[in-house]
Amino acid sequence: MSVEFPQVCLVGKSRSYELSDEAEYEQQRVCYIQSRQTSPIASVQRSEVQPIESTSASAWGAGFQPRDRVETVRNCAALPRDFVDRVVLQVADVLLGMSDGVSCSDWNKGGSLSVREVAGLLEQETLQLLKKECGGLQTLLKNNHQVFRVEGGRVYIRDWRDRKSTRTQSQRTAFAPGALKTRLCWFYSHHPQGCPLLDQNCAFAHGPDDLRPSTRPLKKTKNFVF
Ligand SMILES: [Zn+2]
Structure with a gap:
């Protein structure tokens, strides 16, 4: 049987105590987390809950990997x-x-x-x-x-x-109206036997002469705030 724990995220913006008091505050954090773990749901399974070792101060935050500031496309x-x-x-x-x-x-x-x-x-x-x-x-x-x-x-x-x-x-991925014939047909250009569809039946352009300008509304561009 599995027990779901509510996820709590505390975000601090600046330190409101002296760095030298870190150990004491860390102890308070550990206590807080432990106090949350004795909620009614968790207490049912308490015997299976690994106690957090108070000796290892950073144990509860171990393995945390923040996401990059800029997400790669x-x-x-x-x-x-x-x-x-x-x-x-x-x-x-x-x-x-x-x-x-x-x-x-x-x-x-x-x-x-x-x-x-x-x-x-x-x-x-x-x-x-x-x-x-x-x-x-x-x-x-x-x-x-x-x-x-x-x-x-x-x-x-x-x-x-x-x-x-x-x-x-x-x-x-279905064809949007206005997107027809706006890209070249790969098969027309690269398949040894060409495209299996007739020019008028293929959604893609059979050669540069078959290309049409896109009438699709332009994608919304990012609004820049200056
Ligand atoms: Zn084609």
């Missing part, structure tokens, strides 16, 4: 576009190369690999950079939603003809 946006494109191309090439036995007339939708197997294809340096700036390989693959479908830890080439494959996308 880890959504691949910090990575150079050509780096991301190279990784996408490298992974897609391998997946497309796995389609033995498919007749040449069919559009090659490639094979599938686990995220771990995909990681095995990439250089250590690339993986480390992804982890640092992007939240990892899986995030990069998911962010490149146009090209990949990640399902149950496996990576597939997305087949835009397959309604099921495009329906699994959540509302937030």
Whole structure:
């Protein structure tokens, strides 16, 4: 049986006592914490509650790790576009190369690999950079939603003809009106057989001439206060 303890957070802004009295005040903090632990819920399980050793003054705060002042954005946006494109191309090439036995007339939708197997294809340096700036390989693959479908830890080439494959996308990745044809079609540019959809059926631009300016309302930009 587990007991949930209420979480109490005390934040002090400045010291209201002499530094030399620290030991005494620390003792008071420990007493306070211990007094909270004899609440009715906790007392039921008191025998299982580890007593706080008063000899080790900082025991109750041990292991506390404050968050960084500035939180790092880890959504691949910090990575150079050509780096991301190279990784996408490298992974897609391998997946497309796995389609033995498919007749040449069919559009090659490639094979599938686990995220771990995909990681095995990439250089250590690339993986480390992804982890640092992007939240990892899986995030990069998911962010490149146009090209990949990640399902149950496996990576597939997305087949835009397959309604099921495009329906699994959540509302937030669904096409906003005004976003059509505002980005180039990866398949049109990179797939050996091109895009399986006709120009008019593909949400992405088939070549620069097919590109349209975005009519989406601009994302709210940060308001700067001076
Ligand atoms: Zn297309």
